[in-house]
Structures are given as C-alpha cells and as structure tokens.
Amino acid sequence: MNQSEVLVNQLKQGNQSGFTALVDLYQDMVYNTALGIVQNEADADDVTQEVFVQVYLSVNTFKGESKLSTWIYRITITKALDHEKKKKRKKRVGFIQSLFGGNEEEHHHPVEFDHPGVQLEKKERAAELFKALKKLPDKQRIAFTLHKLEGQSNQEIAEIMNTSLYAVESLMGRAKSNLKKILYNYYSEKISDQ
Amino acid sequence: MNKKDKINDLIDQALTSADGMERAVAKPFLLTRINARLDQSKETIWEKASWFIGRPSVAFLGLTLLILINVTVIIFNRSEPGTVATEQPAQENIDEFSYTAVSTIYDFENSEPQ
Numbered sequence: 001m002n003q004s005e006v007l008v009n010q011l012k013q014g015n016q017s018g019f020t021a022l023v024d025l026y027q028d029m030v031y032n033t034a035l036g037i038v039q040n041e042a043d044a045d046d047v048t049q050e051v052f053v054q055v056y057l058s059v060n061t062f063k064g065e066s067k068l069s070t071w072i073y074r075i076t077i078t079k080a081l082d083h084e085k086k087k088k089r090k091k092r093v094g095f096i097q098s099l100f101g102g103n104e105e106e107h108h109h110p111v112e113f114d115h116p117g118v119q120l121e122k123k124e125r126a127a128e129l130f131k132a133l134k135k136l137p138d139k140q141r142i143a144f145t146l147h148k149l150e151g152q153s154n155q156e157i158a159e160i161m162n163t164s165l166y167a168v169e170s171l172m173g174r175a176k177s178n179l180k181k182i183l184y185n186y187y188s189e190k191i192s193d194q
Numbered sequence: 195m196n197k198k199d200k201i202n203d204l205i206d207q208a209l210t211s212a213d214g215m216e217r218a219v220a221k222p223f224l225l226t227r228i229n230a231r232l233d234q235s236k237e238t239i240w241e242k243a244s245w246f247i248g249r250p251s252v253a254f255l256g257l258t259l260l261i262l263i264n265v266t267v268i269i270f271n272r273s274e275p276g277t278v279a280t281e282q283p284a285q286e287n288i289d290e291f292s293y294t295a296v297s298t299i300y301d302f303e304n305s306e307p308q
Contacts, residue, residue, distance in 0.1 A: 023225050031220035045221050052228045053235060117216035125204070125211035132208070148212040176209070183208050187201045 004068035011059045023052055029069065029150070030076050032117070036145040037080035039113035039130055043087070050079045066159060073160045077142055117149075132182040140175035143168055 007025070010018025030051050035044035054075050062071055118126040133141055139161070146152040146160060158168045246252060 020225060023228060027220040027224050028217050031224075032218045035218050041221075044218075045224075045227075048220055048224065049228050049231050052224075053231050056228075056232060057235070115212075115215065116218050118211065119214065122207075122211040125208040126215075129208045129211050149215065149217075179209065180205055183205045184201055187204045188197075191197060191200065 005064070008059060008062060008064065008068060011056070019056060022055070026069065026072050027052075030072060032149055033073065033076045033145070034080045034083075035115065036149040037077065037142070038083055038087075039134065041116075043083060044080075047076070047080050047083050050083075051076050054079065070156075070159050073146070074162075077160070081138060115149075128183065128186065129179070132179050132186065135182050136175055136178055140171050140178065143171040144175040144179075147172065 003025075007018050007022045011022065027048065031044055031048045034047040034051070035041065038044050038047060051072065055072060062068070112127045113130045114123060114127055115130065133144065136144065142161065143157055146157045147154075152160070154165055154168045154172065158165045161168065247256070
C-alpha cells in the first residue's frame with residue numbers, strides 16, 4: 001500500500017491526522033496549479049481551500065481508479081475554472097451597475113500577473129506569456145499550464161484531463177501556435193508604439 | 195535585426211520564460227483556514243433553519259402572516275351568526291327532557307296529532 005492509499009484510507013475513516021498529512025503533501029501542487037489558471041494569489045489561495053474542503057467531503061467517492069494526485073488535479077482545475085467564471089460574472093454585473101451610475105469600484109482593469117516562481121530576468125516576458133495564456137480556450141490553457149507550471153508529461157496530462165494522448169498533443173500544438181499569434185500581435189503593436 | 199526577427203525573438207523568449215520555473219508555495223496556515231471552512235460547511239440543518247428564520251425579512255413576513263391569519267379568523271367568526279352552534283345543544287336538551295317527547299308506547303298511542 002503506497003502513501004496516497006494510506007492517506008485515503010485514513011481520510012475515509014475520518015482520521016484528522018490523515019487529512020493534515022494530505023494537505024501538507026499536496027498544498028503546493030494545488031496552489032501552483034490554481035495560481036496558473038486564476039493568475040491571482042488571493043484567488044488561488046481561495047481555490048486551494050475550496051479544493052481541500054471538496055477532497056475532505058467527497059473522499060468516499062474516490063474509488064482509487066486513478067492516482068490520488070490525478071483526482072486532486074481534476075478537482076483543482078474544475079474549482080479554478082468555476083472561480084474564474086464567477087469572477088467574470090461579477091465583473092460583468094459591476095460593469096452594468098457602473099453604467100447606471102452605481103458601484104464604480106467594481107469595474108477595474110486587471111493588473112499584470114507576476115508568478116513568484118519565475119526567475120527575475122524572465123519576469124517581464126513571463127508576464128506577457130501569462131497575459132497571452134488568458135486568451136486561450138480553456139482546454140489548451142489547462143494543458144499548457146499543467147505542462148509548463150507543473151512539469152507534467154503529455155501522458156499525465158491526458159490522465160488528468162481524461163482524454164487521449166493524441167488529443168493532448170494536439171491541444172499542446174494548438175496552444176503554442178495560438179500563443180505565438182497572440183504574442184506576435186502584442187509585440188507588433190508594442191514595437192510600432194516605440 | 196529587422197522588425198520581424200525582433201518579434202520572433204521576443205516570442206521565443208516569452209515561450210521559454212516559464213521553463214525552469216519554481217513551484218509557487220501555498221500561504222502559511224492553510225490548514226487552519228481549511229478547517230475553518232470545513233466547520234462552516236458542517237452546520238446542522240437546525241443551524242441553517244435558525245439562521246434562515248432569524249433573518250429580519252423572514253421573521254417580519256412570518257409575524258405579518260400570523261397577524262393576518264388571526265385577523266381573518268376574527269373577522270369570519272364575527273360575520274357568521276352564532277345561532278347554529280348555540281341552538282343545537284338547546285334543542286337536544288328539549289328533546290331529551292321535554293314532557294311532550296314521545297318515549298313510551300302509551301304516550302305514542304295517546305299523543306294527539308300535531
């Protein structure tokens with residue numbers, strides 16, 4: 001019996017120390033993945049809490065057909081995307097309210113995201129990459145984020161996203177191609193402005 | 195370096211900027227915050243019900259409904275004549291204790307047609 005199986009069994013029996021160990025083991029993985037998707041530290045922290053609450057409450061539905069980390073990755077992605085959708089909805093409501101003269105504070109432009117793990121000399125380019133990433137379709141963005149931020153292989157990404165290896169390779173290819181297009185437009189405008 | 199080469203170089207730099215990136219670390223005391231959230235989600239049905247009933251709007255609505263029901267009952271009771279309810283026991287008493295009541299064969303034979 002490996003470590004994750006022991007943790008799951010402890011959790012299913014309602015053992016609090018098992019839950020503590022699980023949080024210790026997976027907190028950075030969950031936080032880093034959530035941060036890559038929501039691109040905001042406070043939101044990523046919020047999503048991380050939601051993920052572990054979900055893990056605690058639904059551990060009995062985990063049948064062990066996939067790895068524990070794969071299951072937690074799936075919950076993290078779902079929660080992060082839900083969080084994003086909620087935030088977008090709030091912004092839209094805030095914008096509409098601001099049109100009618102109320103709640104103008106809600107409508108603001110997003111600040112540039114600065115991932116804490118990026119090397120100092122690459123910070124500027126990384127911020128531009130993250131900005132471009134936001135414009136990708138969800139599946140391409142998830143595949144690219146799992147690969148770049150979490151160092152997952154295509155096979156592992158396929159398991160997490162519950163799809164085939166071929167589909168992941170295709171997603172990665174399209175993600176890179178779209179990112180190149182977005183960045184090309186961005187840098188063309190930037191150089192023209194200079 | 196022409197403009198296109200410069201752009202392509204910047205694109206390559208951006209795409210490789212995430213290489214060798216370190217994992218972001220979760221904020222301290224995460225477990226404490228998770229446990230607080232779990233405690234919130236463990237509220238019993240009665241706690242949820244009392245929270246719902248305790249809301250000013252619900253309490254006010256409930257009180258208004260209670261008053262309305264009472265007022266309706268009072269109004270309906272006033273408008274209907276109270277004779278039916280009081281007459282019935284009186285009639286029963288007359289039937290039961292009346293001297294004219296037919297209770298024996300003798301009385302039946304000697305009673306006069308009404």
